[in-house]
Amino acid sequence: MRALVWHGKEDIRCDTVSDPQIEDDRDAIIKVTSCAICGSDLHLFHNLIPAMLPGDIMGHESMGEVVEVGAAAKATLKKGERVVIPFTIQCGECEQCQRGNFSLCQRTNRKGNLGDKAFGHRTAGLFGYTHLTGGYPGGQAEFLRVPFADTTHIKVPDSIDDEKLLFLSDILPTGWQAAVQADIQPGDTVAVWGCGPVGQMTIRSAILLGAEQVIAIDHLPERLSMAAAAGAVTINFETESVIERLNELTSGEGPHKCIDAVGSESHVNMGQPDTLLDRAKQMVMLENDRPHVLREMIYACRPGGVISIIGVYTGLVDKIPMGQAMNKGVTFRMAQAHVPRWTDDLLRRIEDDQIDPSFVITHKVDLSDGPEMYRTFRDKADSCIKVMLKP
Amino acid sequence: MPITNATQIARSKGDPRVVRKGPSSLTGSDRLTRALGWFSIGLGLTELMAPGFIARTLGLEGKEALIRAYGARELASAVPTLSVDKPVGLASRIAGDVLDLATLSSALRPGNAKRDNAAIAFALVIGVTLLDLVAFADVKASHRRERGTHRDYSDRSGLPRGPQASRGLARRDFDTPPDDRAEGSVADAVPATAP
Numbered sequence: 371m372r373a374l375v376w377h378g379k380e381d382i383r384c385d386t387v388s389d390p391q392i393e394d395d396r397d398a399i400i401k402v403t404s405c406a407i408c409g410s411d412l413h414l415f416h417n418l419i420p421a422m423l424p425g426d427i428m429g430h431e432s433m434g435e436v437v438e439v440g441a442a443a444k445a446t447l448k449k450g451e452r453v454v455i456p457f458t459i460q461c462g463e464c465e466q467c468q469r470g471n472f473s474l475c476q477r478t479n480r481k482g483n484l485g486d487k488a489f490g491h492r493t494a495g496l497f498g499y500t501h502l503t504g505g506y507p508g509g510q511a512e513f514l515r516v517p518f519a520d521t522t523h524i525k526v527p528d529s530i531d532d533e534k535l536l537f538l539s540d541i542l543p544t545g546w547q548a549a550v551q552a553d554i555q556p557g558d559t560v561a562v563w564g565c566g567p568v569g570q571m572t573i574r575s576a577i578l579l580g581a582e583q584v585i586a587i588d589h590l591p592e593r594l595s596m597a598a599a600a601g602a603v604t605i606n607f608e609t610e611s612v613i614e615r616l617n618e619l620t621s622g623e624g625p626h627k628c629i630d631a632v633g634s635e636s637h638v639n640m641g642q643p644d645t646l647l648d649r650a651k652q653m654v655m656l657e658n659d660r661p662h663v664l665r666e667m668i669y670a671c672r673p674g675g676v677i678s679i680i681g682v683y684t685g686l687v688d689k690i691p692m693g694q695a696m697n698k699g700v701t702f703r704m705a706q707a708h709v710p711r712w713t714d715d716l717l718r719r720i721e722d723d724q725i726d727p728s729f730v731i732t733h734k735v736d737l738s739d740g741p742e743m744y745r746t747f748r749d750k751a752d753s754c755i756k757v758m759l760k761p
Numbered sequence: 762m763p764i765t766n767a768t769q770i771a772r773s774k775g776d777p778r779v780v781r782k783g784p785s786s787l788t789g790s791d792r793l794t795r796a797l798g799w800f801s802i803g804l805g806l807t808e809l810m811a812p813g814f815i816a817r818t819l820g821l822e823g824k825e826a827l828i829r830a831y832g833a834r835e836l837a838s839a840v841p842t843l844s845v846d847k848p849v850g851l852a853s854r855i856a857g858d859v860l861d862l863a864t865l866s867s868a869l870r871p872g873n874a875k876r877d878n879a880a881i882a883f884a885l886v887i888g889v890t891l892l893d894l895v896a897f898a899d900v901k902a903s904h905r906r907e908r909g910t911h912r913d914y915s916d917r918s919g920l921p922r923g924p925q926a927s928r929g930l931a932r933r934d935f936d937t938p939p940d941d942r943a944e945g946s947v948a949d950a951v952p953a954t955a956p
């Protein structure tokens with residue numbers, strides 16, 4: 371089959387690879403009908419996340435048709451069924467799964483010892499990601515083996531297009547969780563840093579959850595225009611002072627809730643000199659991430675507010691103003707999305723026309739154009755926001 | 762991949778293997794830049810470790826300290842050249858090329874017995890400088906967002922009922938789980954006990 375394969379930094383190829391096979395009774399194989407490139411894939415593209423191996427298949431946002439089912443998965447999954455695959459692999463039985471913390475599943479990381487060493491304790495297996503989370507082959511491919519398939523799937527109706535359903539795999543529940551974690555109350559001002567696909571979903575979720583004012587921060591005009599389409603007030607951090615504007619918009623009190631939908635790779639620019647220093651440190655391995663957004667959120671947030679972190683951080687960060695955070699009594703919530711915790715509810719909202727996630731797709735291309743699209747998406751060229759791939 | 766090597770992680774047995782490689786996302790200028798970065802490392806290490814040999818070969822005796830400093834400079838510019846911020850690295854390499862040429866031109870003086878060697882080195886540096894300039898122009902061009910051509914997506918609300926009618930729609934039937942609520946964490950941490 372064809373698949374997008376990681377060969378090293380900035381080196382992704384559309385290779386021919388051997389077909390996946392059922393390895394365990396709980397496995398299933400799906401024929402992928404649609405998949406997508408995520409901002410998290412860019413961290414891998416830039417080799418910022420350790421423990422990738424040349425030859426790893428990329429991709430964690432996929433959907434398709436079930437073509438083969440292992441004996442133990444047959445009770446819940448049948449050949450021919452249409453499913454979206456969450457990027458988190460879950461057993462459904464462990465203590466974390468029972469609590470709904472699916473991205474923390476204790477059993478699905480097949481390289482658990484590595485996870486234990488790197489994080490202190492293992493987290494869930496993830497598709498198309500580092501070997502710290504199991505190194506499972508991803509879904510930017512024609513076929514995908516789904517481990518723990520009896521619980522790792524979202525059944526979707528035939529009557530709705532792939533475009534509306536695909537993002538149940540990641541960015542829709544991710545944006546939703548970012549907003550839920552912020553514990554939004556009517557009357558709240560919610561500031562969202564980053565208007566990439568995740569930020570866009572976060573903005574819509576915050577509106578549905580009743581935020582009175584949503585403020586969207588980025589520097590790319592096309593992304594800000596998409597944020598404004600959902601009713602967000604926008605701030606362009608290259609031409610305006612984020613702190614001044616946030617204060618203006620909140621009568622000097624700061625947003626109640628601050629959400630980081632940027633993560634590790636904050637834009638490096640002269641106007642934000644800390645990002646230059648972070649970039650330099652990153653190059654010589656003195657720091658893993660560029661946490662400009664964390665610093666800005668802690669400073670901007672209203673005392674007693676909530677900071678919700680959904681952007682991915684990979685390791686060590688410097689100069690986090692813990693004194694401000696502690697004295698202002700802010701609450702931090704963060705995680706990889708617990709995808710299936712939210713997907714039944716979100717599928718219903720798609721069916722009920724409360725949200726149509728297809729708005730974010732700007733490029734739809736064949737899988738073989740994948741390597742080129744990684745560049746386009748990374749460079750934010752051609753007004754690219756979200757790439758959907760057709761195997 | 763230091764961690765990869767240190768922990769000796771390996772691909773799991775059943776996982777698909779590459780049968781035939783396809784075209785890469787790396788461009789020709791990416792590869793050229795990478796080669797120049799490794800060249801910087803090679804030259805930098807030589808200048809740091811064998812400045813005397815270089816000075817003797819080029820008739821630059823007495824400039825050993827300077828050559829060593831140039832070695833450190835080469836290594837410093839290799840870091841961004843090999844990173845994703847290639848233009849920064851290439852720009853610093855080009856600045857370095859100019860310094861190298863200036864220093865070498867002093868070895869082209871008529872009295873220098875090693876003048877021929879210096880001339881060869883001078884020609885080599887000119888060649889490398891040209892490669893640096895080509896790579897710089899290419900990577901700059903290929904990473905550029907076309908200015909002023911961004912599309913307008915203000916018709917893409919994603920909220921079929923419109924933003925205003927959608928506000929708070931989910932509050933009717935969505936309960937924030939206790940672990941995501943302000944009262945959740947505190948209440949859970951301090952369970953009420955009967956007096």
Ligand SMILES: NC(=O)c1ccc[n+]([C@@H]2O[C@H](COP(=O)([O-])OP(=O)(O)OC[C@H]3O[C@@H](n4cnc5c(N)ncnc54)[C@H](O)[C@@H]3O)[C@@H](O)[C@H]2O)c1
Nearest residue numbers: 409410564566567568588632633636637680681682706707
């Ligand atoms: N927690 C999860 O489960 C989960 C799931 C999916 C993605 N993610 C993460 O979410 C993040 C965003 O993903 P995406 O697909 O939207 O990626 P993206 O790269 O398309 O979007 C990031 C956006 O942030 C903007 N940005 C950069 N610096 C900024 C700053 N200082 N202030 C404001 N905006 C800034 C960029 O211009 C860009 O538009 C990534 O880190 C990704 O790994 C997390």
Ligand SMILES: [Zn+2]
Nearest residue numbers: 408409410540
């Ligand atoms: Zn993702």
Ligand SMILES: [Zn+2]
Nearest residue numbers: 461464467475
């Ligand atoms: Zn589990």
